Amino acid sequence: MSLPLHDYQRYGRQMIIDGFGLPGQLRLRAASVAVVGAGGLGCPALQYLGAAGVGRLAIIDHDRVELSNLQRQILHNEETVGMYKAESAALALRRVNAELTIDVHTTALTPENAIALLQPYDIILDCTDNMPTRYLLSDAAVALGKPLVSGAAQKLEGQMCVYNLGAQGPCYRCLYPVPPPRAAVGTCEELGILGAVTGIIGNMQALETIKIIVGVNDPTPMLLLFAALGTPPFRSIKLRARKPTCPACSSPTGQLASVTSTDYVQFCGGPNPNWLEQGLLPGGTGHRVLPKDLQDTISSGKPFKIIDVRPSIEYGICKLPGSENVPLKNILSCPEKIISDNANSGDLYIVCRLGNDSQLAAHALRQNSSGTIIKDVIGGLRAWSSQIDPEFPIY
Numbered sequence: 001m002s003l004p005l006h007d008y009q010r011y012g013r014q015m016i017i018d019g020f021g022l023p024g025q026l027r028l029r030a031a032s033v034a035v036v037g038a039g040g041l042g043c044p045a046l047q048y049l050g051a052a053g054v055g056r057l058a059i060i061d062h063d064r065v066e067l068s069n070l071q072r073q074i075l076h077n078e079e080t081v082g083m084y085k086a087e088s089a090a091l092a093l094r095r096v097n098a099e100l101t102i103d104v105h106t107t108a109l110t111p112e113n114a115i116a117l118l119q120p121y122d123i124i125l126d127c128t129d130n131m132p133t134r135y136l137l138s139d140a141a142v143a144l145g146k147p148l149v150s151g152a153a154q155k156l157e158g159q160m161c162v163y164n165l166g167a168q169g170p171c172y173r174c175l176y177p178v179p180p181p182r183a184a185v186g187t188c189e190e191l192g193i194l195g196a197v198t199g200i201i202g203n204m205q206a207l208e209t210i211k212i213i214v215g216v217n218d219p220t221p222m223l224l225l226f227a228a229l230g231t232p233p234f235r236s237i238k239l240r241a242r243k244p245t246c247p248a249c250s251s252p253t254g255q256l257a258s259v260t261s262t263d264y265v266q267f268c269g270g271p272n273p274n275w276l277e278q279g280l281l282p283g284g285t286g287h288r289v290l291p292k293d294l295q296d297t298i299s300s301g302k303p304f305k306i307i308d309v310r311p312s313i314e315y316g317i318c319k320l321p322g323s324e325n326v327p328l329k330n331i332l333s334c335p336e337k338i339i340s341d342n343a344n345s346g347d348l349y350i351v352c353r354l355g356n357d358s359q360l361a362a363h364a365l366r367q368n369s370s371g372t373i374i375k376d377v378i379g380g381l382r383a384w385s386s387q388i389d390p391e392f393p394i395y
């Protein structure tokens with residue numbers, strides 16, 4: 001077996017590495033990898049897998065590129081904002097390597113389609129950002145008997161692990177039999193993420209995948225933990241073998257059936273609470289208000305006060321004129337003080353970024369208020385920007 005002539009030149013730098021050689025490159029060329037999620041982790045992972053000459057790649061992502069993605073999702077660019085991420089990523093990969101076979105799927109991975117979508121590939125990468133998909137991918141990888149190279153990143157931290165490796169490698173459920181409480185899980189939008197951090201984890205996913213394909217990986221899987229501010233920043237833990245009690249990887253039968261019959265969203269605590277529409281907490285009639293109500297009050301000349309409950313780092317990014325910053329945790333620890341400090345301020349308008357934390361703050365204040373009217377602004381500053389003042393920054 002040999003490679004096309006130009007591939008010796010293209011891949012020569014990696015072919016001369018011990019353990020790689022011509023057989024290693026032929027293995028990469030013959031390999032197929034499914035990458036689920038073409039976001040912060042998926043972009044760097046795909047970039048290096050494609051550049052290294054992995055012959056066939058699937059890109060599965062139902063989402064479209066947004067401006068707020070470009071800070072870390074490095075295969076997308078200003079011209080592909082609005083395009084499906086899977087298509088945008090494929091476009092970028094083809095520019096580097098026109099010979100790749102890329103299967104583009106602009107649909108979400110679901111229990112109904114997971115087995116069929118993932119079946120054709122040797123290795124699966126979890127580059128997604130939510131618990132239901134993590135469990136779904138783990139169960140599907142177990143059912144199909146394929147390694148799952150899983151990444152996660154938030155703020156300045158991340159982790160990477162290969163599940164279901166070989167006959168003994170544990171699955172995600174072996175390590176995390178029950179999902180964390182719904183309220184303990186935040187998104188990148190809520191918590192923040194630095195692009196270089198997703199870059200590190202996504203690259204590690206690509207590297208582990210390449211090692212497995214070429215056959216130079218350690219057969220004992222590791223959990224790699226990264227913290228940008230940690231000393232040292234990298235730590236790793238060798239994983240034990242499968243848990244004999246694991247309902248997924250140690251169950252002799254029924255795995256395929258259970259993937260399609262499991263409600264992963266319910267298992268992980270239900271859908272994202274749509275606090276905006278439902279109202280997280282009872283507000284009292286008229287006290288959950290639209291941004292227009294605040295605007296009317298500002299122009300009416302009546303006394304009022306805006307209390308912005310975002311963390312001070314966010315308040316420093318942008319703020320409404322005249323507002324006072326009292327972060328949510330300070331309000332929750334001492335609501336009666338806010339009430340007494342503002343006894344003569346008029347109505348209190350509570351704002352935050354998206355209108356969720358303001359509901360928690362307003363609820364605590366209402367419970368301690370005898371006369372003061374506490375209003376929380378539905379949709380927060382994001383809604384203020386879209387409904388009242390397009391010049392107000394969205395972040």
Ligand SMILES: Nc1ncnc2c1ncn2[C@@H]1O[C@H](COP(=O)(O)OP(=O)(O)OP(=O)(O)O)[C@@H](O)[C@H]1O
Binds near residue numbers: 037062068
């Ligand atoms: N079930 C799924 N099937 C396919 N893709 C998924 C699934 N769940 C999540 N994803 C994708 O995984 C990617 C995760 O990447 P990332 O968190 O960086 O992006 P994001 O969701 O655009 O971020 P943000 O929180 O800033 O909006 C997203 O592009 C998302 O669409």
Ligand SMILES: [Zn+2]
Binds near residue numbers: 173175243247
């Ligand atoms: Zn298991």
